[in-house]
Amino acid sequence: TNSPPHDSIKSKTLEHGFPHQPSALGYSPSLQLLAIGTRSGAIKLYGAPGVEFMGLHDENAAVTQVHFLPHQVELVTLLDDNSLHMWTLKAHKGLSELLEIGRFTLTGPPGAPPSVTRVTAVLAHSSGELLLLGTEGGHVFIVEVPGFRELEERNISLDQVASSVPDDYIGRRNLEHVETLQENPVDPNQVVIGYGRGLMVIWNLEKQQAIQHIPATQQLESMWWTEDGGHLLSSHSDGSYCRWMAGGEDMNEEEEEKSDIPYGHFPCKAISKIIQLPTEKGPPFLLFSGGMPRASYGDRHCITVIHSKTHVALDFTSRIIDFFAIRDPSALVVLVEEELVVIDLQTEGWPVIQTPYLVPLHSSAITCSHHVSAIPLKLWERVLAAGDLQSKHYSKEPWPITGGQNLAPDPPQRDLLLTGHEDGTVRFWDASGVCLCPMYKLSTSGVFHTDADPNDNMNQGTEGEWPPFRKVGCFDPYSDDPRLGVQKIHLCKYSGYLAVAGTAGQILMLELNDEAAEHTVEAKVVDLLQGQEGFRWKGHTQLDVREEPVLFPPGFQPFTLVQCQPPAVVTALTLHSEWKLVAFGTSHGFGLYDYQQWNNVLVKCTLNPSDQLAMEGPLSRVKSIKKSLRQSFRRIRRSRVSLRKHHVNNAAELAEMELAPVQRKIEARSSDDSFTGLVRTIYFADTFLSDSSHNTPSLWAGTNGGCVFAYMLRLPAAERRTDELVTAQPAKEIQLMHRAPVVGIVVLDGHGAPLPEPLEVAHDLARSPDMQGSHHLVVISEEQFKVFTLPKVSAKMKLKLTAVDGSRVRRVGVAWFGSSRSEDYGESGLVVLTNQGDVHVVSLPTVKMQVHYPCVRREDVSGIASCVFTKHGQGFYLISPSEFERFSLSARYLVEPRCLVEVPFRTGSATQRRPQPDGVSSAHRYKSFCVSVFYSDLKPTISSKSAARRVMEHALLNDESEYRETEL
Amino acid sequence: MNKSHRVPSNRSLSAVEVKSKFGAEFRRFSLDRSKPGRFDEFYGLLQHVHRIPNVDLLVGYADVHGDLLPINNDDNYHKAISTASPLLRLFLQRKEEADYTFGTNSLTRKKNTVLSAVLLRPDANRKKPPVLISLPRDFRPVSSIIDVDILPETHRRVRLYKHGQEKPLGFYIRDGSSVRVTPQGLEKVPGIFISRMVPGGLAESTGLLAVNDEVLEVNGIEVAGKSLDQVTDMMIANSHNLIITVKPANQRNNVVRTGGGGGGGGGTASGSSGRSSDSGASYYGYSALSGVGAAASAPSHIIQNFPAGELESDEDDEDLVIEVGGEAEPIRRTLSNYSMPSLPRYEPHLNLRAASALSINANGLLPASGSSGSLSNAIAPSTTPPPDRATKRRSLEEEGTVITL
Numbered sequence A: 001t002n003s004p005p006h007d008s009i010k011s012k013t014l015e016h017g018f019p020h021q022p023s024a025l026g027y028s029p030s031l032q033l034l035a036i037g038t039r040s041g042a043i044k045l046y047g048a049p050g051v052e053f054m055g056l057h058d059e060n061a062a063v064t065q066v067h068f069l070p071h072q073v074e075l076v077t078l079l080d081d082n083s084l085h086m087w088t089l090k091a092h093k094g095l096s097e098l099l100e101i102g103r104f105t106l107t108g109p110p111g112a113p114p115s116v117t118r119v120t121a122v123l124a125h126s127s128g129e130l131l132l133l134g135t136e137g138g139h140v141f142i143v144e145v146p147g148f149r150e151l152e153e154r155n156i157s158l159d160q161v162a163s164s165v166p167d168d169y170i171g172r173r174n175l176e177h178v179e180t181l182q183e184n185p186v187d188p189n190q191v192v193i194g195y196g197r198g199l200m201v202i203w204n205l206e207k208q209q210a211i212q213h214i215p216a217t218q219q220l221e222s223m224w225w226t227e228d229g230g231h232l233l234s235s236h237s238d239g240s241y242c243r244w245m246a247g248g249e250d251m252n253e254e255e256e257e258k259s260d261i262p263y264g265h266f267p268c269k270a271i272s273k274i275i276q277l278p279t280e281k282g283p284p285f286l287l288f289s290g291g292m293p294r295a296s297y298g299d300r301h302c303i304t305v306i307h308s309k310t311h312v313a314l315d316f317t318s319r320i321i322d323f324f325a326i327r328d329p330s331a332l333v334v335l336v337e338e339e340l341v342v343i344d345l346q347t348e349g350w351p352v353i354q355t356p357y358l359v360p361l362h363s364s365a366i367t368c369s370h371h372v373s374a375i376p377l378k379l380w381e382r383v384l385a386a387g388d389l390q391s392k393h394y395s396k397e398p399w400p401i402t403g404g405q406n407l408a409p410d411p412p413q414r415d416l417l418l419t420g421h422e423d424g425t426v427r428f429w430d431a432s433g434v435c436l437c438p439m440y441k442l443s444t445s446g447v448f449h450t451d452a453d454p455n456d457n458m459n460q461g462t463e464g465e466w467p468p469f470r471k472v473g474c475f476d477p478y479s480d481d482p483r484l485g486v487q488k489i490h491l492c493k494y495s496g497y498l499a500v501a502g503t504a505g506q507i508l509m510l511e512l513n514d515e516a517a518e519h520t521v522e523a524k525v526v527d528l529l530q531g532q533e534g535f536r537w538k539g540h541t542q543l544d545v546r547e548e549p550v551l552f553p554p555g556f557q558p559f560t561l562v563q564c565q566p567p568a569v570v571t572a573l574t575l576h577s578e579w580k581l582v583a584f585g586t587s588h589g590f591g592l593y594d595y596q597q598w599n600n601v602l603v604k605c606t607l608n609p610s611d612q613l614a615m616e617g618p619l620s621r622v623k624s625i626k627k628s629l630r631q632s633f634r635r636i637r638r639s640r641v642s643l644r645k646h647h648v649n650n651a652a653e654l655a656e657m658e659l660a661p662v663q664r665k666i667e668a669r670s671s672d673d674s675f676t677g678l679v680r681t682i683y684f685a686d687t688f689l690s691d692s693s694h695n696t697p698s699l700w701a702g703t704n705g706g707c708v709f710a711y712m713l714r715l716p717a718a719e720r721r722t723d724e725l726v727t728a729q730p731a732k733e734i735q736l737m738h739r740a741p742v743v744g745i746v747v748l749d750g751h752g753a754p755l756p757e758p759l760e761v762a763h764d765l766a767r768s769p770d771m772q773g774s775h776h777l778v779v780i781s782e783e784q785f786k787v788f789t790l791p792k793v794s795a796k797m798k799l800k801l802t803a804v805d806g807s808r809v810r811r812v813g814v815a816w817f818g819s820s821r822s823e824d825y826g827e828s829g830l831v832v833l834t835n836q837g838d839v840h841v842v843s844l845p846t847v848k849m850q851v852h853y854p855c856v857r858r859e860d861v862s863g864i865a866s867c868v869f870t871k872h873g874q875g876f877y878l879i880s881p882s883e884f885e886r887f888s889l890s891a892r893y894l895v896e897p898r899c900l901v902e903v904p905f906r907t908g909s910a911t912q913r914r915p916q917p918d919g920v921s922s923a924h925r926y927k928s929f930c931v932s933v934f935y936s937d938l939k940p941t942i943s944s945k946s947a948a949r950r951v952m953e954h955a956l957l958n959d960e961s962e963y964r965e966t967e968l
Numbered sequence B: 001m002n003k004s005h006r007v008p009s010n011r012s013l014s015a016v017e018v019k020s021k022f023g024a025e026f027r028r029f030s031l032d033r034s035k036p037g038r039f040d041e042f043y044g045l046l047q048h049v050h051r052i053p054n055v056d057l058l059v060g061y062a063d064v065h066g067d068l069l070p071i072n073n074d075d076n077y078h079k080a081i082s083t084a085s086p087l088l089r090l091f092l093q094r095k096e097e098a099d100y101t102f103g104t105n106s107l108t109r110k111k112n113t114v115l116s117a118v119l120l121r122p123d124a125n126r127k128k129p130p131v132l133i134s135l136p137r138d139f140r141p142v143s144s145i146i147d148v149d150i151l152p153e154t155h156r157r158v159r160l161y162k163h164g165q166e167k168p169l170g171f172y173i174r175d176g177s178s179v180r181v182t183p184q185g186l187e188k189v190p191g192i193f194i195s196r197m198v199p200g201g202l203a204e205s206t207g208l209l210a211v212n213d214e215v216l217e218v219n220g221i222e223v224a225g226k227s228l229d230q231v232t233d234m235m236i237a238n239s240h241n242l243i244i245t246v247k248p249a250n251q252r253n254n255v256v257r258t259g260g261g262g263g264g265g266g267g268t269a270s271g272s273s274g275r276s277s278d279s280g281a282s283y284y285g286y287s288a289l290s291g292v293g294a295a296a297s298a299p300s301h302i303i304q305n306f307p308a309g310e311l312e313s314d315e316d317d318e319d320l321v322i323e324v325g326g327e328a329e330p331i332r333r334t335l336s337n338y339s340m341p342s343l344p345r346y347e348p349h350l351n352l353r354a355a356s357a358l359s360i361n362a363n364g365l366l367p368a369s370g371s372s373g374s375l376s377n378a379i380a381p382s383t384t385p386p387p388d389r390a391t392k393r394r395s396l397e398e399e400g401t402v403i404t405l
Helices: A158-162 A377-390 A612-616 A621-649 A651-658 A861-865 A919-924 A945-965 B039-049 B074-083 B106-110 B114-119 B122-127 B202-206 B228-237 B280-287 B292-297 B344-363 B389-398
Strands: A012-017 A022-028 A033-038 A042-046 A052-056 A063-068 A074-079 A084-092 A095-104 A119-124 A130-135 A140-144 A178-183 A190-195 A199-204 A209-215 A220-225 A231-236 A241-245 A256-260 A271-277 A285-290 A301-307 A310-316 A320-326 A331-336 A339-344 A366-372 A416-421 A425-430 A437-443 A469-471 A486-491 A497-502 A506-513 A517-519 A523-527 A550-552 A555-565 A572-576 A581-585 A589-594 A599-605 A663-666 A679-687 A696-703 A707-714 A727-735 A742-748 A776-781 A784-789 A795-800 A809-818 A826-834 A838-843 A849-854 A874-880 A883-888 B015-022 B025-032 B057-062 B068-070 B087-094 B143-146 B156-161 B171-182 B185-197 B214-218 B241-247 B320-323 B328-330
Touching: A012 A874, A022 A074, A022 A320, A022 A331, A033 A063, A042 A063, A042 A074, A052 A095, A063 A119, A074 A119, A130 A178, A178 A220, A190 A220, A199 A220, A231 A271, A271 A320, A285 A320, A301 A320, A301 A331, A310 A331, A366 A486, A366 A874, A377 A437, A377 A506, A377 A555, A416 A486, A425 A486, A437 A555, A486 A572, A497 A572, A506 A581, A523 A589, A523 A599, A550 A555, A555 A581, A555 A589, A572 A679, A581 A679, A581 A696, A589 A679, A589 A707, A599 A707, A599 A727, A663 B228, A696 A742, A696 A776, A707 A742, A742 A809, A776 A809, A776 A826, A809 A861, A826 A874, A861 A874, B025 B039, B039 B057, B039 B074, B068 B074, B156 B202, B171 B214, B171 B228, B185 B202, B214 B228
Parallel strands: A022 A063, A119 A178, A220 A271, A310 A469, A523 A555, A679 A742, B015 B087
Antiparallel strands: A012 A883, A022 A033, A033 A042, A042 A052, A063 A074, A074 A084, A084 A095, A119 A130, A130 A140, A178 A190, A190 A199, A199 A209, A220 A231, A231 A241, A241 A256, A271 A285, A285 A301, A301 A310, A320 A331, A331 A339, A366 A416, A416 A425, A425 A437, A486 A497, A497 A506, A506 A555, A517 A550, A572 A581, A581 A589, A589 A599, A663 B171, A679 A696, A696 A707, A707 A727, A727 B320, A742 A776, A776 A784, A784 A795, A809 A826, A826 A838, A838 A849, A874 A883, B015 B025, B057 B068, B057 B087, B143 B156, B156 B241, B171 B185, B185 B214, B214 B241, B320 B328
């Protein structure tokens, strides 16, 4: 079958977050690397923070098992199409990369049913040279690796085993499939074969004969050979586990030492996996998954940990894929469907260790994102400090998975990615380097009354409860109130002001405070309808604000709130921290709010009276888009599955399916389309709006109907800023004839450079804009880029996109591309993502198409919608609800993993651990790699090391100057 | 100039007596039946003799059946001349005041003329419902076939005029696959096809597009390799002036380049004119009819329902900027005229008049006061058209062919 087109921008560098639909987990104690396989055929390896590798199988099939070859740098994967794949971590010029080096599918004798060779169990033998493959038919095939050479003479056929099964064993007629294969930890010649029916056979590989039969009668789920080789543990489908003595030559049935149904009395679910972890002194840990009473707790996803008298049932947030234990230090690593949880078994109370990677970005669904480049150190530290207070419950132990060496240099600057979530939280992520690390979490729900019971989470862990549950993990997709959802975020990195806007028309202004504070947040209601008649809002009601004082922890604290009426979703938001103004738009209009005086300056209704949908607004557009995105996501997933099935079953049917007619209506856009009044973009500029000699502050808003409104703002002098009112006067209105939605507005200064951000010049971090030459207005619609002169708005240049290639602008950003030849020189350009998933770079001020790359699959609507661009030509988009892909158009700013994994010394199973220099904080140390190529040849090539170092030095120098400049 | 070519007024069989009525006034003059000249010249003559040089006219005549029929191009002009026996009765109206309806029985219904009472049998009259002929101004620019000379005969490039109409473009496209001939043999490739026509929509009314036609290009850009949604967006973005190149599913109506069609155009024009060309003849032959049949019988050169030139301006440029407090002004990069001229088809007359003015000036008969109004002073007592076409225009220019009341 064809693999999905993996069109990739050349500099697609990294995936952040948690893999979507993980399906397999593997671990190499010798390499100290973790491997995760996914249902889409990806394989991801993680070691020490910053050490990560990714591979993708050509087949679009789920990875069902991952096994590292002991003491090797190879690993083998089994896919659900029954193919086996050999991967290796090959070092090349001092850096390791993950490469597929072989593939193999078992072939049975001619005429044999497929079940004979359908692999159900894999054992990578400790010799590193053999692979034992148990099949559905009950056979065990032995294959030499890494070359995948079948050793037919050593195969263990079902007949060989069945012939020696005791006559009185009730299941001897049908042993069923091979459920599991385990090697004796002290004798590599012995393996135990566990059959589905329950029988376990210890087999001597050298003598090719059965040594011992363990006649369990319950359906087998898993087996574990204790470290001393003396005992075997088996777990079964009835929720029981048994301990058996191993090594007795005789086939005595009464070797069962202990059998137990831990949550018994009533019928229990299967124990799917059991392991025993010895400790240096004292009793071992017993860990098993499942086994819960079927009726009362059958829906829980639990791993039970028993250590001497302590017994805890860890209650996870989603289905358990697999787990393993690390011996030194003792830690339990659990992969559940939506997150990776690592539990510190050394520390009292078994706290969770915060993961430096694989963070569940989607612990509540991501509703928007916002990227801020080059954060001043001061703000960075304050956010970190606020975040540290929130992570006190985490274990102090260092991250236990430490394989590989991270060779990437430190990132050139501090970048922040903010994600808004459905539950009203805003999460701050350190996006400077390879690891996307959680820094701080802000919750906006405290300002409002919600239906949620604050004591909801308090009544767990009641004394004497059985099983003794303990909730672990942070994945929590259930939102208390969808109106809390965050839709737009704007952070001013210089002033620390943050604006957060949400689904119910709420705009919260927050500022950073290092101390906790208690106060009420006053709400200002803004009527965007402005007396428009015939309106009936049928959507949700606005949020109720708490009237009593609320205690806000250190961090970002809300101080004023605007509530739009009708309470439709906020679709545009911008903040000007120098003018202390925030502007916002919904599907009904836009407003301007003075957050210094807590006064609303301007309201403009953009509603078209004929627009019934917007008038009634039962579902806001954004909401409906979101809904349809979800549906299409499901559809894509479903179609992938069905596609595969169909391909196996009936190729002709598939062909027919593809020909199912899809029709598109060809009709010109008319002015009474729906949601023409929806405000898509809003922008502040200090420019020449009315005459060419005096620049004034101005506000610009663009709508879905191709209309741009411009207002002239009058700000009182600084010393009277608190007393005199800010005023806004309408100045211009532009109706684009092609009526396409306006998605971006930018004003260029006399040099053709975009105007700097507020306070950027005040902090000496940007050249002040050229106010001599004439300014230009760039209006970016979904279909065209147009340049107008200012103050007389006359068309100067344009670039048509849709009329020429049928693509439409979905996301747009302004980026600065640095030159490699001259450190000071760079050019600004527009970075555009189209609905076809292509990234275009458009030059400024002459709107000319520079380059374009395929980036996102065009079918991936939510991926395209989620894209954010950084100011330095990088970008992020969601490749699944839980993962960001990172890409770079700029040669100068590129973040990608650079790491080395070496072949371990074969000195036994206990490998020496690499010393960890600085504990947990290593998780917060990142690396990135810069290459220096000027952007006009935009093809990012990796330059020589020396060049990279030179740029690095420069970047670091920049950084230092920034430290100096940004003390607030 | 060339006065020697003037034929003296002489009523003979070869002359057609013309009685032209404009308002309450009549003018009489005669034309040479064998050399009627061109319609634009005739039109100029009428303005001239009635002394209404700047008035846009609708010209109608009473045919032998008593029907009031239009004269607005060479063909129907020639027809009118050739059928006049011997009197040609003309009815002139100001365009803006026109109240006659052209068509069969039109004159009869209007006023019960002797003509119709004599010539038409009452029962035949009852059976046939009158056929109405619309005036050109009742037509909107709808569509045209362009670039016939440069396209393969199996393809058709159709331009749809959307602007200024309430009619929707009105068609649907779909995915499909088509078979291409490649050096490797036949190959199945994905394609875009017209899947449905909206009844009453522009696309349907042109008769130039049909269900299952394969769309090859949109405004000059190939659609090969583009998705259905991309092509949709391209078409919508170009909807104000949509040019689509199709491979018609029905290949029997293709334009045949050699040999010419049977219509009014004449095959010799084939391939001669580019996309901008138009002629009264072709639109006459076409616009009164519609549908595939019309396409089949259409002349082989440019088939265009309306002149194209005036729509070339890019309307995208005309974003509306409202200076608050001031009034709306369209933004224009060029001086191109955006609104459609009300009577584009009479443009040739303007040329003619300009030429006349020039000649008159050269003869010293008139001061050079511009083309407009100049003819009103230049009436000369000539009754017959000049013997040959080449000189006819000049004689017109100089004296006209004027009669008294």
